[in-house]
Amino acid sequence: MLDDTDRRLLRQLQNDPAATTQALATRAGVSAQLAARRFDKLRRDGVLRGQHARIDWRALGYSVEVSLRFTLDKAAPRAFDDFIEAAREVPEVVEIQTFLGRVDVRLSVIARDLDHYHQLYRNRIVTLPHIAEVEALMQLATLKTDERLPL
Template identity: 60%
Template sequence: MPNATDRRILRQLLADPDQPATRLAERAGVTGATLSRRLEKMRSTGTIVGQQARIDWRKLGYEVEVSLRFTLDKTNPRAFDEFTAAAREVPEVIEIQTFLGSVDFRLSVIARDMAHWQEVYRTRILTLPNVETSDALMLISTIKNSVELPL
């Protein structure tokens, strides 16, 4: 479990992941050696799992984002595995989540425009296996999208 020093490092790392290690150490109030040791420990324990680039899909020409909710036909014991495998093969699916409750899966799907969305929906989404019901929610705006944690 991270202690107070680790939490300071994590707060500063989340605030500016691209900052040089010297500035990160300074902002977290630790020496460079301490920073290095703590980061290595948090990586080895799985507290820090890699580093990722956050990409603004709209800047790459993807103007449409749709959240799709699915309930699967559970009479097929392989329904979840088959659905997951097929959904992973759709390049426009950028996120797959499973749920406990009335919804089994949620997919986030991006498309360049409405014509592209229609093509993806007709040829890739409607062909996903074992779907009992589905519901689509089109993203209008994002109010909050944060990776910050209450550290």
């Protein structure tokens, strides 16, 4: 699906997403026109799904991140849908993942401090629908975060 030119362009884009098409093309060894056409095709094909800003939530005063693992009461026909719909309404929930296995859903929750997290947990998290079991894991450090693909 991807040829060498696409891979070179994507590598350059991953290394410097704010660079102009001209700069990316130069670094990839192709013309700006070819790069623009390839990026357009990669967008149409769904390979490139857009560019976005990554905001450091710690710089905005959030110092706590907790990973919450939930097992849901699956006797309710809409347990997953109801839970996810309600979890999306909590602004401090920054990620929702679903799984097969003992854990059904994982939420990544941020808070300003432990008091804020405690309030969130009591008032917003444990009131989510269809919870059978919850396990909290407090994150101490992020050792690797890399969205770049090995192209």
